[in-house]
Amino acid sequence: xxxxxxxxxxxHGRQVRPGTPVVRGLLASVLMVWGLAATPLSxxxxxxxxxxxxxxxxxxxxxxxxxxxxxxxxxxxSYTVKRHDTLWDISKLFLKSPWRWxxxxxxxxxxxxxxHLIFPGQIxxxxxxxxxxxxxxxxxxxxxxxxxxxxxxxPHVRExxxxxAITTVPVHMLESFFNEAVIFDSSDELLHxxxxxxxxxxxxMLSRGELAYVRGDVGGxxxxxxxxxxxxxxxxxTHEVLGYEAAYVGTLELQKEGxxxxxxxxxxxxxxxxxxxxxxxxxxxxxxxxxxxxxxxxDNMVPHAPRQDISGQIVSIYGDSLTAGxxxxxxxxxxxxxxxxxxxxxxxxxxxxxxxxxxxGDTMKLPDERHGLLFVFRVFNHMSYAxxxxxQEPVKPGDRFTQP
Numbered sequence: 001x002x003x004x005x006x007x008x009x010x011x012h013g014r015q016v017r018p019g020t021p022v023v024r025g026l027l028a029s030v031l032m033v034w035g036l037a038a039t040p041l042s043x044x045x046x047x048x049x050x051x052x053x054x055x056x057x058x059x060x061x062x063x064x065x066x067x068x069x070x071x072x073x074x075x076x077x078s079y080t081v082k083r084h085d086t087l088w089d090i091s092k093l094f095l096k097s098p099w100r101w102x103x104x105x106x107x108x109x110x111x112x113x114x115x116h117l118i119f120p121g122q123i124x125x126x127x128x129x130x131x132x133x134x135x136x137x138x139x140x141x142x143x144x145x146x147x148x149x150x151x152x153x154x155p156h157v158r159e160x161x162x163x164x165a166i167t168t169v170p171v172h173m174l175e176s177f178f179n180e181a182v183i184f185d186s187s188d189e190l191l192h193x194x195x196x197x198x199x200x201x202x203x204x205m206l207s208r209g210e211l212a213y214v215r216g217d218v219g220g221x222x223x224x225x226x227x228x229x230x231x232x233x234x235x236x237x238t239h240e241v242l243g244y245e246a247a248y249v250g251t252l253e254l255q256k257e258g259x260x261x262x263x264x265x266x267x268x269x270x271x272x273x274x275x276x277x278x279x280x281x282x283x284x285x286x287x288x289x290x291x292x293x294x295x296x297x298x299d300n301m302v303p304h305a306p307r308q309d310i311s312g313q314i315v316s317i318y319g320d321s322l323t324a325g326x327x328x329x330x331x332x333x334x335x336x337x338x339x340x341x342x343x344x345x346x347x348x349x350x351x352x353x354x355x356x357x358x359x360x361g362d363t364m365k366l367p368d369e370r371h372g373l374l375f376v377f378r379v380f381n382h383m384s385y386a387x388x389x390x391x392q393e394p395v396k397p398g399d400r401f402t403q404p
Contacts, residue, residue: 065132066103072096078125088303088375088389090124094135099305099345099404104135174377174387177329180225180281181318182291183243183380187230190246190289194218196226197272197286205283212252212284213272215260223293224252224275226284233383235333236313236398242333242382245316249288250280303375306344306403310334314399315383323394327387330374330395335382342379346386347404348372350393374401 075094091098127134184190194216199206206212218224227246234241258273277284318329334340352366372391376384388395 063134064103065127065134066095066100068128068131068133070096070100071126071133075126078123081120081122081124083120085120091303094124094126094133097305097404099303102304104133177318177378177385178294180248181245181329181378181385182227182248183233183245183331183383183385184230185243185381187232187244189244190227190230190291194224194273194290196284196288196290199284199286205285206277206280207283208250208277208280210277211255212275212277213258214252214275214290215258215270215272216290218254218257218273218290220254220257221292222254224254224290225293226250226252226288227291228282228285228288233315233331236315242315242335243380245331246289248281249284250282251278251293252276252290253278303345304341304343306339306346307341308339309403310338310340310344310346311400311402312338314395314397314401316397317395318385323396324388324391325394326390328395330386330388332374332376332384332386332401333382335380335384337382340376340379340384342376344376345389345404346374346376346401348374348388348391348395349400349402351400368400373404 072093072095079090079093081090087101088098091101091104095101095104122137125136127136194214196206196212197215198213200211203210226249228249230244230246232241233243233245252275254273255276256274259269259271261269263269312332312334315331315333317324318331321328324330332340332346347370350369350371352368354363354365356362357364371393372395373389374386375389376386378385
């Protein structure tokens with residue numbers, strides 16, 4: 001079966017903001033989720049056509065805003081975006097349900113030219129009219145103070161690289177997992193991959209900067225990852241094997257491609273390929289298997305509620321931990337086959353305890369309680385990886401999740 005890999009990288013671009021307050025990054029990210037974006041600024045940027053139906057849907061959702069009752073207690077009237085903010089953090093400031101942020105942002109599709117994110121220094125302010133709330137964006141630069149201390153926000157044209165933009169969630173916590181965390185559909189997938197057959201000077205273990213000799217078809221590809229011992233991941237309830245998670249070892253770089261064939265004397269000739277160990281998570285050894293490093297493509301994930309009802313369980317904690325807390329990674333027993341999409345926000349549930357009525361002695365089960373949120377960032381066939389955004393108690397395999 002084909003290994004399904006997702007990766008994240010970077011692109012660069014320029015952002016132009018027109019003369020009326022329009023929502024930038026979050027709004028434009030909505031368009032990305034729905035497959036929407038407006039005409040690109042230059043030929044170097046991709047063209048995202050907008051159908052009349054898509055445009056009408058985007059405008060209807062965003063321009064409606066949210067009821068004032070959906071605002072978070074103590075939601076500020078304005079907020080200045082800071083470095084290291086995330087869209088999730090900002091959404092939590094304004095909304096009880098952060099994944100509903102697309103409904104909060106007023107939208108002008110005619111002015112949105114690029115799907116870039118919002119930037120530090122921009123001011124977000126709440127527009128509360130008609131019993132609904134909408135969020136607007138402008139820059140602090142060029143603001144003036146009017147009578148009675150009122151602030152007039154003066155948007156202006158700005159150029160900037162997306163390197164300065166804030167992200168939807170803490171991407172720096174996830175970046176390594178796009179290379180390291182892989183679920184294979186079959187235990188056989190790595191059996192046919194190139195493998196380490198010898199080490200530099202016959203060493204038992206290899207460290208960074210040492211050479212490994214690899215047999216198998218590397219096809220001239222330069223960058224590879226190294227894995228070991230795929231382990232089965234089973235559904236907590238049915239015990240069905242949902243996939244195989246391989247232990248990540250490190251990365252290798254091809255130095256010289258090998259040769260396998262027949263010599264002039266008719267005898268077989270086997271010359272392994274030479275690789276340099278470029279990074280290491282655990283020491284490499286003979287028998288470890290190679291998998292290509294996937295291409296790095298910028299693909300910003302936007303938090304959103306599932307598009308259908310969903311429920312499932314935590315399968316495992318990534319790494320060696322028995323339980324997990326905030327900002328740790330877990331696997332869940334739902335994937336693409338069950339309609340899971342990257343960026344989905346899921347609710348974590350804690351099972352109610354079984355106890356006794358102190359007066360009658362009757363057995364009681366207390367109600368289940370929601371105590372955290374997950375953010376799905378990688379999706380495989382029957383499983384997905386998710387980041388714990390927040391949680392009240394340690395998460396363990398078998399814990400439940402549902403739509404938020």
